Amino acid sequence: MKNISVIGAGQMGNGIAHVFAQSGYSVTLIDIAQDRLEKAVATIGKNLDRQVAKGSLTEDQKKATLAHIATATDMATGVKAADLVVEAATENVDLKLKIFKDIDANAPANCILATNTSSISITRIAAVTGRPAQVIGMHFMNPVPVMKLVEVIRGYNTTDAVTKTIMDLSTAIGKVPVEVNDYSGFVANRILMPMINEAIETLFQGVGGVAEIDTVMKLGMAHPMGPLQLADFIGLDTCLAIMRVLHEGFGNPKYAPCPLLVQMVTAGKLGVKSGEGFYQYTAGSKDLVVAAAFAK
Numbered sequence: 001m002k003n004i005s006v007i008g009a010g011q012m013g014n015g016i017a018h019v020f021a022q023s024g025y026s027v028t029l030i031d032i033a034q035d036r037l038e039k040a041v042a043t044i045g046k047n048l049d050r051q052v053a054k055g056s057l058t059e060d061q062k063k064a065t066l067a068h069i070a071t072a073t074d075m076a077t078g079v080k081a082a083d084l085v086v087e088a089a090t091e092n093v094d095l096k097l098k099i100f101k102d103i104d105a106n107a108p109a110n111c112i113l114a115t116n117t118s119s120i121s122i123t124r125i126a127a128v129t130g131r132p133a134q135v136i137g138m139h140f141m142n143p144v145p146v147m148k149l150v151e152v153i154r155g156y157n158t159t160d161a162v163t164k165t166i167m168d169l170s171t172a173i174g175k176v177p178v179e180v181n182d183y184s185g186f187v188a189n190r191i192l193m194p195m196i197n198e199a200i201e202t203l204f205q206g207v208g209g210v211a212e213i214d215t216v217m218k219l220g221m222a223h224p225m226g227p228l229q230l231a232d233f234i235g236l237d238t239c240l241a242i243m244r245v246l247h248e249g250f251g252n253p254k255y256a257p258c259p260l261l262v263q264m265v266t267a268g269k270l271g272v273k274s275g276e277g278f279y280q281y282t283a284g285s286k287d288l289v290v291a292a293a294f295a296k
Helices: 011-022 034-054 059-067 076-080 093-106 122-124 159-172 187-203 208-221 227-236 236-250 259-266
Strands: 002-007 027-028 069-072 084-087 112-115 136-140 149-154 175-182
Touching: 002 011, 002 069, 011 027, 011 034, 011 059, 011 136, 027 034, 027 076, 034 059, 034 069, 034 112, 034 175, 069 076, 076 093, 093 112, 093 122, 093 136, 093 259, 112 122, 112 159, 136 187, 136 208, 149 159, 187 208, 187 227, 187 236, 187 259, 208 227, 208 236
Parallel strands: 002 027, 002 084, 027 069, 084 112, 112 136, 149 175
Antiparallel strands: 136 149
16 A cells, blocks of 8 residues: 545645655645645644654655645546545535545545544445445545554445554554444544533533633643633534534434534634634634633
8 A cells, every 4th residue: 555645635634645745755745725735734844843843753754745736626536546535524414425426436446545534424434335345434534644543444344454454554554443334423432422422511501611621621630721721622513513423323312513513613612723712713822711701
């Protein structure tokens, strides 16, 4: 396996492209927007500069990594020589199904199709392709260059050979793969998202404030980041999308998204990406400031 195509130049896509390129694979990063591709490559460059500054990478290795990355705005061009395609688009079912139909129509017959979905059924995604045996989940954690885990999710028809290939590939790029089964949320988000949703519910009911809830979880439960800050980091729109997948998938009211989460997403308060969520984010500042809506 040599050629990797990554679809989506957002935070996850550029991180996935980064780790594959740094491991010596030829990467094509695909997005419909040229400006997003340029921003993604610039972000990868900045992240590589940090690695050089820390001494974990040489300047030559940085240059080699960037040389391994090409970009494309056209799907057919971007996947035509791919051995593996990793889709990392927004967590939206209809969008992902459309993308997989397009990948299937344009990628080589032997190409493995992977999705970075954090909650959507692999079997459902695979069903819109003509190669369900070659479709698999490859759920990276954010930030991708830093986090070691990859959840590897086999769909109903995914073969043992494809699963082994992706497990081995994950190890080859310095990650720790964990194989899990194809149920809504898999393992990571089936546990994490209800906890975040419950933290938002706790805030919504006035049991505690933003800082208080996060402090309890950091100091009392040894979490490196409080659940509300983590929700901001992930993106409140992504949290809501995953909660809706869990609620629909299990039909259990315990997975119903908190009304406050729904309201904030509707209002465009998405966390770090929008500049405000439970906290206020100012460019160049690392201070953790509770958003005005929740300030006491």
